[in-house]
Amino acid sequence: MYKIWISAYKELLLLTRDLGGLAVLFVMPLLLVITITVIQDNTFKIIQENKIPILLVDLDNGSVSDKIKTTLTNADYFELIIENEEKKAKDLVQKGTNQLAIVLPENLSRDLNLKIEENVSGILAKFGVEEESEEQATAAKNKEIRLYFDPATQESFKSSVRNNIDKMIAQIESESIYKAFQEELGSDDSDILFDTGNFITFKEIIPNSGKKELIPNSTQHNIPAWTLFAIFFIILPLSINMVNEKNQGTFVRLRTQPVPYAIVLSGKALVFLTVSLLQFGLMLLVGVYLFPLINLPKLEIGGRLPLLFLVAFFAGLAATGLGLLLGTIAKSQEQSAPFGATFVVILAAIGGVWVPVFAMPKFMQAISNLSPMNWALNAFYDVFLRDVGLSELIPELSLLLFFFLMTTGIAIIYNKRKNAV
Structure with missing residues (x-):
């Protein structure tokens, strides 16, 4: 356990010294979620509130x-x-x-x-x-x-x-x-009065099993979606740090120590998992306190905070596992940075962050089931909008955990075979 803490401390020092990386992890997601929510909220209101000339x-x-x-x-x-x-x-x-x-x-x-x-x-x-x-x-x-x-x-x-x-x-x-x-018929308006009002009307009802009614809004859609986008962006600084260790000789020195590669990865995973939870907490604070100040719908959390952080935890695991795999395989920043950024965008696109899955073609809906962002986004929607319990979240959380174990396992096996004498 001590070796894991030392590895995590070393990773924390690298992260805190990289101001650009911290900006990517914390400032960029905030600007992104605020901008997207402002634009989308205005789109939602364009017919109901804004008069169109x-x-x-x-x-x-x-x-x-x-x-x-x-x-x-x-x-x-x-x-x-x-x-x-x-x-x-x-x-x-x-x-x-x-x-x-x-x-x-x-x-x-x-x-x-x-x-x-x-x-x-x-x-x-x-x-x-x-x-x-x-x-x-x-x-x-x-x-x-x-x-x-x-x-x-x-x-x-x-x-x-x-x-x-x-x-x-x-x-x-x-x-x-x-x-x-x-x-x-030869009648005036006083003899026969026809009621031309709407006899049949529509009432929108959100099915929630008799629980308190939850009204979806742009905030509840954008906070989970773009928080996931930010969480998965941790693969960039994570993989870049791992590549720098290789190029600067730090990784060679680590190999001379009696420390398994799994311990080294555990320290990195611990730090970046903490970062993902901090990102999520910061997003929640923005949705609860900042959005009402700029005339955006307030994020309603209620008593769902433990479940929300549980989903964020497993989403952070999946993102960390992907970053560990990319950092293990990549040989240079020119490989890790462009590939990582592009791959996150692809996962977001097919996962329903940009376009709802139901609006995609059938074959793309099938492909979206392979995206860990889709699993995490569905879990967030289950908690935010469907008010489900822990038992209903088990399938998505299991998939995210399996993704983390699979990517981390592949990274360990790849490193072992590559450095075998």
């Missing part, structure tokens, strides 16, 4: 276009800008000045009313209330509301806007149909 070209100038203008003006998510020419609106969107332009076609109100009257008259004629008019049946023409989107606009934003506009147009059509029935 949109151009409206009204070629109809009728009752329907007036209702559309009123609805858009009263909407919480649009800021209406009236534009007279379709070509000018199209150019503004093409240049990126505006993200969206809506063009209402000519005779929209007239043809919509004709179409509704045609349908209402046809229904009443079938019940013998009135005779169907052939003249009306050919008068109405289908209309097309044109939407111009900035080419750089993401598809998710387009879908959200289309859904909101489609819902608005459907409500206007429903009100017009009810009004047409009233007129055809």
